[in-house]
Amino acid sequence: EPEVTQTPSHQVTQMGQEVILRCVPISNHLYFYWYRQILGQKVEFLVSFYNNEISEKSEIFDDQFSVERPDGSNFTLKIRSTKLEDSAMYFCASRGPGGRYEQYFGPGTRLTVT
């Protein structure tokens, strides 16, 4: 069964450094999402992406964040200058074409900013 994959599973970085989180969505899916979950808190929507552009973004998704689909298979989230409060689990999700509305999630990347 096809699945969403994410790398790395765990990333440790120092405050102020740039990180890139990678996702490979399910191959025939057209809609892509990033969510984050700070430990002990609700899952929060960050951004949605379709047809090579951002469809929606939340207030959390400020100028330090960017997304890209560089090669037709990978979907990346870049955090330009990480802060301590960016420490969280980051989930990528994808959704199929047509009337399909279910989002399928990757295993997540645990980001720790020190």
Next chain:
Amino acid sequence: AQTVTQSQPEMSVQEAETVTLSCTYDTSENNYYLFWYKQPPSRQMILVIRQEAYKQQNATENRFSVNFQKAAKSFSLKISDSQLGDTAMYFCAFMDNSNYQLIWGAGTKLIIKP
């Protein structure tokens, strides 16, 4: 703005018992989707069951079923014949059909005791 409320932070039952997890939501939309996701200790987010708001029939997936009460804006999850592998966080999530973002509840930690 839509909100999702899960009023039970934690529940525990004996193996083989039936358990019901509560979820209420608030929206002014008429067409939307509701989901239950399971997050085991591995923190992978796994889709358990989905419900379209326009369908009156409650969704069922093997041991998992929902009680969808649209007028009351209630969407509870029933797990029958609970198994040790059901131990996880369970999240209720709402999606409207304009932006397809998932809005999440705070989660219920379910512990199945042997």
